[in-house]
Amino acid sequence: MKIRKAMMSPATAFACMLLLLFGLRVLAICPPMCQCARSHRVVDCSGRNLSQLPDSLQHNIRVLNLSCNHLGDLDRLLSHFAHLRVLDVSHNRLPRMPVHLPRALWEIHASGNRLRLLDKNDTAYQWNLKVLDLSGNELERVVFINNTMPNLRSLNLSHNKFWTVPTNMPSNLETVDLSHNFLVQILPGSLDRLPQLAYFYLHNNRFSAVSENVFSQLAGLRLITLNANPWACEDEENITDLLSWMQHTPARVLGCPCYTRHVCGEAHQLPPTGAWHIASYTQSPMSGEARDHRWPSMQAVTSSSLSKWAPSNQPSNMSATNLSAVDPVVFKSAGIPLSSSGRGLSTGRAHRTSTTPSPSSKKTSGVIRSTNQGLPLGAAQMPALNLLLTAAVLALT
Template sequence: MSPCPPGCCCPRPGFLVLCESLGLRSLPRSVPLSTSALSVARNQLCNIDHLLRPFSGLHELSVSHNQLARFPRGLPSSLETLQLQENRITYITSGVLRQLGNLTRLDLEDNRIRAIQPGALQGLGKLQVLTLKGNKLTSLPLNLPPSLTHLDLSANCISVLDLPSLSALVNLQVLKINSNCLRSVPESAFDSLPRLRSVDLANNLWVCECDILYLYRWLLSGRLKMATDLVCTEPVHLAHRLLLNLSVMAICPRVLKPNERIHQLGFSSRPERKLETPTVKPTAPGVQSSCVKKRDLGGLTDRSSQQKSAETFTTTGLLSEVRNSRQDVPLTHILPEHYSLETLSYEECLSLNATPPSVSLPHVRTTPSPPAEEPRCLDNVTGRYPQSNSTSIDGTGSLLSTNKAGPLPTPNPGPVAPQDSAVVISLLVVLCVLVALLTLAVLFVLKKVLTRQQRVAPLQQSSS
């Protein structure tokens, strides 16, 4: 049996090695070369270039929550999962990923990435999940691999969607670009994505004018089930209103001639369209004028709350499935033969380090979870974000709650209830009756007065 590095946890030495939260400034020297899953998360590593090249069988690597200033070089080509979230990486060059053609998941969440060179990710022909949430990107990365199924670009400063890069993602199923600086969506932006089943566009700087009509039509078409709580920030007279509560004439008055029928463009002729979607909370006034203002309005959300609202389309690991079905079975008896960074935490490993598993489960490779969702933008956070309790609906029709704490909604009075209408009508009838009676009484008094004057006048004349 291969040795386990000091302070690390090795439930099966030589296969899974967890060296987390040890204050390491360099990789442990005694990690077995046969290791297939290695985690050195939550340490103080600044550079691991070329140190892992000899690990030719390494499939999973986590270097998250360290101090890497650039993407590590010289990683083994066998890697399938690479977790680099919460480091200090500022850019991705075109050469650092050249040898990582087997990657299926790449997590770069919460770094400081401002630029990704064109084509830097193009060679990752097997990449399915890419997380770039919480960075400083201002545009969609160019030449993304067509194999992507989950793309998380939330909490950046993206203001424009690049059509060529987006249209190449023919296998894309989940797109998260919420909490950015989008003002509109270009024409036919989503038409070339046949497998798309979930899009998150909340908390952007939507300008509800003529340029947004494509997005307006696309949302109304019903081709994709998704949350529709998109709030206008401009123009001023439409600010803080839900996009789909507006009419075409309100959004773009010049699109129709006075006598032209609205239904010719495929829109309802009603001035206000009532949505059959769950109640949503629009963005608070004065929030989304720029990415910087977004950030100024709120504090940071802790990471635990981010993880609670994330992973809408997560594939659950084998260990979590066993826990749900066998709550009373000790953990030492349900560990699978194939250990993974997704199925075993460092704390669990420490409790099992001295006890080998007595029951083996079938050899199952777990699929990495897609990236977390909670928006975090170092330059454009809206109240970190002024999140709305929006609900989205996936391709199967099930509701997906984004569980975001948000600002107070703009009052949206609904129709008067039938009972209230009856009461109002009754009061009006009673009031009318009272007015009529009062009028009759006044007329009666006036008649009496006039009659008396007529009687008095002749008597006065006769006496004179």
């Protein structure tokens, strides 16, 4: 051994030591069953049938994807990754949130596990957390401590087993998804500390009514979904306040309780005056039965109705072919949306005439009047023809 050291120069020995150290480090940077990027600080170990945390993970990793594996316990195994920002452990077999998670985390994705409870200590020290996704678990209760997770903006608790909306949710939340649960009530005051909540998803639950003024403190609300709930519309005492709130909120409400329309409570700005108008519902302009305050009232008849009502001896310039060609143009000029077939409101019946028709509706009324004039002309000619026939018979006799 001494002979080898004597034969090796100091520079060569130093180079060998560096090569050995860096060689071991290269082998330790990225586990062989994972893929790494961005200087090996983004690690993807998803879908590898892992039952335990891979060895040789670099301590300064920032993103770790462990989704779609068979992990059942990560307690105290991630605490030393002090620079970790994004952790994805979704679709594993975790019965609870891992203990001692890094406090530098920005995002935690833990959907599709077996979580039954989110304890107050699970999130007590997550001061930097912005996104928390716990959807698709078996959660019945979550416990938040006041003034914890001050930076949390998005909370996804959908597809769980909640019966009531969680209380003490972080005050700076902007998006909360509680859809596809078993929610039946919102306790009074539960939402009063959420002034920045903009998107609130409550569809596919079991609400029949909500407490009075439960949404009144949501000053920043932009969208709320209430569809697929068994609202008790016959119970006026408990549902009136909700219906009144829907009529006055500037937020977009999807799935209006006690309405057949899909959208309600949306504020519309009318172009002529610039004044705000709160519509009880909005409807797609392509609907055949659509009615809107912006569309002029008019007498409307489809081409099929015109051809049916017109007499057999109609003038040559009002043939059924001409009517079919003119009809779509008339409806388009009047502002009535065409159906997919290219015709107007294909209801098969006439509508009442407006008392103050628009200029375009006057054109349509003129077409209808000229068509109906064929019937009186034919009726007037019949007595004259009868007299002529009678005179001819008498002359022959």
